[in-house]
Amino acid sequence: MxxxxxxxxxxxxxxxxxxxxxxxxxxxxxxxxxxxxxxxxxxxxxxxxxxxxxxxxxxxxxxxxxxxxxxxxxxxVSDPSSALGVALRMHVASHHLPLKDVVEARMMMETWSLEHAASVPWTPEQLNDARLLLEAMDDDALPSQIFTLLDTQFHVALSALAGNVVVSTMMESMREAIRGYIDDAVARRGTWDEVVPTLREHHRGIFEAVEAREGERAARLVREHIEWFYRQAL
Known part of the structure; x- marks a missing residue:
């Protein structure tokens, strides 16, 4: 050829x-x-x-x-979330993929994941990944950029309990694609100290619902959490 x-x-x-x-x-x-x-x-x-x-x-x-x-x-190797994250970030930057639509797609997948996780097998060790991230976010000295990185990993860890590798990969790539916009928005608004206590409260509620295998409550709480946060940040 x-x-x-x-x-x-x-x-x-x-x-x-x-x-x-x-x-x-x-x-x-x-x-x-x-x-x-x-x-x-x-x-x-x-x-x-x-x-x-x-x-x-x-x-x-x-x-x-x-x-x-x-x-x-x-x-x-196999690193699909990184590749998808780069592609999504580029298309969001070009305004071909509106940020609002990416957030809505993420919300649909995450609510499905947390509701589905209530009825599938997973071990306490798997849930412990999210627990450790939750505890790490309690550090008052964390810069907002580190908190949002841990926040991303926390949501991905909970969504992974559903056992769907494609959904987990897409979740991680979408969160990474928009995290920079969140960091910029937080820096512009200068209200991080007011926002972070509510984020911690929301995270604890979501975690407890997942741990109790209350799928509908976990899905509702994560939807309310996402909607609330993007009203504050964007």
């Missing part, structure tokens, strides 16, 4: 990686052949191979590292 100004020769590498992952010929942790080997295999330039590898890195499918040793080369 020859290179051309209009053709996307690197697509053949992307298709090959996709097919290999689907068939099981490539698995997480495997290392891809080098640039030269891939270029010769597909009859394309090394520049096209590099383009394909960069695309896969942005997609969260591979990680590349120079040098030698067990972590060098291009290794197959």
């Amino acid at each position: 020859p290179d051309s100004p209009t053709g996307r020769a690197h697509d053949v590498v992307l298709r090959h990686i996709e097919d290999s992952l689907h068939s099981g010929a490539l698995k997480l942790g495997d290392r891809l052949p080098g640039e030269r080997a891939l270029a010769e295999q597909f009859g394309i330039s090394r520049a096209s191979v590099r383009d394909a590898i960069r695309t896969l890195e942005v997609m969260g499918v591979v990680r590349s590292a120079t040098g030698s040793g067990p972590n060098s080369g291009t290794i197959v």
Whole structure:
């Protein structure tokens, strides 16, 4: 497949990686052949191979590292939430995806997750991840940016109890896509000290409802929490 100004020769590498992952010929942790080997295999330039590898890195499918040793080369990984978060953040910035719509989508998924989590099996250890984050947010010395980071992780940890990996991934990516806007809004309004006690109260209520497996109450509380917070911040 020859290179051309209009053709996307690197697509053949992307298709090959996709097919290999689907068939099981490539698995997480495997290392891809080098640039030269891939270029010769597909009859394309090394520049096209590099383009394909960069695309896969942005997609969260591979990680590349120079040098030698067990972590060098291009290794197959899986980091979909990071890739989705970057894409969502870019489209929110371009105003193609309104922030309000992203927040509503997040609310739909999170309320479903907390309601569903009441009826599926999970262990106390899994819930403990959210408990530790809840306790960390009680530190009055936390800057708002660190609090919102822990806040993001708290909501994702609770949503993960539903056991749906796709929903958890989308939740994490959406929260990351809009967290910067929240930080900016908090800094502009200068009302963080007034907001944070209510956030803690809301978080404790949501956690207690999830812990008690009261799905409907947990879903209602998280909806009210999200609606309240975005009225304050945006």
